[in-house]
Amino acid sequence: MTDDVAVLGVGMHPWGKWGHGFVAYGTAAARAALADAGIAWNDVASIVGAGTVRGGYPGYVAGATFAKALGWQGARVASVYAACASGAQAVGTARAQILSGLADVVLVVGADSAPKGFLRPAGGDRPDDPDWLRFLILGATNPAYFGLYARRRMAVHGDTVDDFAQVKVKNAALGALNPNARYRRRVTAEEVSASPVVADPLRLLDICATSDGGAALVLSSMGFARRHGVTEPVRIRAVSTVTPRYPNTVLDLPDIATDSAVAVEPGGETFRASIARTAYEEAGIGPEDLSLAEVYDLSTALELQWYEDLALCGEGEAAKLLREGATALGGRIPVNASGGLASFGEAVPAQAIAQLCELTWQLRGDAAGRQVAGAQVGITANQGLFGHGSAVVVVR
Template structure:
């Protein structure tokens, strides 16, 4: 079966674009990705489009009406915070299948301002606490604190790190330093999460052109290609705990185990990670779920700078969802853009030196909705 490569990938700067439309935002990223590949919409054999806000509104077809209505198959997908990564994986699948050689994947969201709110859906009886997203991830943090002694300051330090990273990323929504004192002193949303420890609702889009190995060679695009070593997804396997509390760890662990197996590597071989830091607590929990450290050791990783730029395995060098922003449907492909940019050695000031293998992770859902997780392992060519 053919290896699949990314030959073009880009994102718009995340921000607030109330004057634009969802298909228009999608089109901007698509054109950037096509330019990056040196291709046009006429070269695309299929389109996968991820969006939540207008999930039933044929965003993919409407985008094509703006940039070239060529008659190609369009699939619109929605999968909570894994929406963009799902579109990317479905595109990957068609090339693996040998059905297409060149496929476009786009993720887009127009959110306006505010905090990441409720999860929608109907909550099963007995679920603990509030059903807003900040409350759920506050619970997850408190659980970690109770079990391993993780401190408020350690969670807050995640936000300090990611905001610092974002000052080096011109495509980030925010680009300001947030010292520990400022993070800990910000408005408390749901203990231990202050406002600066919650991801940013923004508008954004990201797109990727995927290509079969044969076509990459034929087109002479190997110099800009990034190899997809693994593409995995999961939902949350049942655990008793879910009767009382929604869970984002189970799905991540399943997808991570499968992704490492598919890639034929272990977590110690990963040089950088973009993971789903929708809230600061989530980042620490996912260090463990992704096998970057043993269970209970996440606090140490943030304390000793292992996951900061310059550390052994920098995490969320883009600024992460906490500072770059989290336009739901776009986030999955934006994470893949960030890792790809490092593997190509084109990340400028924030370049992770010598990066050969990177991992991207998104996970979303909510109480009564279940979970969607997607993990990709990417490799420098």
């Protein structure tokens, strides 16, 4: 298809707590992606950086920061911030430049050096920041509303704490096979249940950590890929960065029952479902065409929610899909073959890019022990705060 963009190279800096600044991780990932593509930095026409507000001024101008670290060479530069969707927005910007003819080769980079503990809103009191308002007015840190989502699933759909634990068991087993993952140890459901309660019903092992890490992509036009000798590259076919639609305009807390005695069915399409639908429509595929998916498992319960939002199953059927083994390696539709955030932790601006690295390795057949057999089509999904959609479809 003429609207496809080639993924020529991918690279990552392993996730962990390394004690360095985000620039070191992003630069390492960028150099790995360039080497993977067989492209010199001087051949890159544009660089798009996914921003991190925790990196100070260099984080706000991430594109220029990475360009400087790699060595000024005159490339176009752009910086994108969209919270958890920053990486997908950066990919969307790069794709637009390529399809418009502004650049043949674009480097996309995201990296973070995350604080220990909760991710706080940056810059002190910010009454115009939904994060800050949620923390101050509701006392709802991220784990608190993860817990609310989990309780709602239990009340409406009958999910159990063991279902949530089994998501962690699945993802930890896959993360143990991934050299870039921070946590590379299998866990049992009993270990999940024995870990400390953080936000009932979720325990410590149900919730992702914060991490340092970096990821990068070298994207190009299909014409450049062919001239470069790559005749059948992994291709990006759709990028969905949609915003919510009225009346679903309350960001972040859309369908949560704040009265614990009340849990109601949501009305109409959820924001996350609209992100996925838009990606499917642009790519000209449906969920039945997918080989695998990488989703943003901020908590185990939220991974189950993504199954339904991606239409991998009907509403309320996510736990059944999990119990049948459909989302495990070897199942009908493996989800988070990388190990997910359960195994990586969250390095916010890098995460959506890392999801695409995983899908690229999978579609190339280079995912070693976690390889999904015959992978041909994959989708990524996450949701950035303040109404940022994020889903990308890749094909082989």
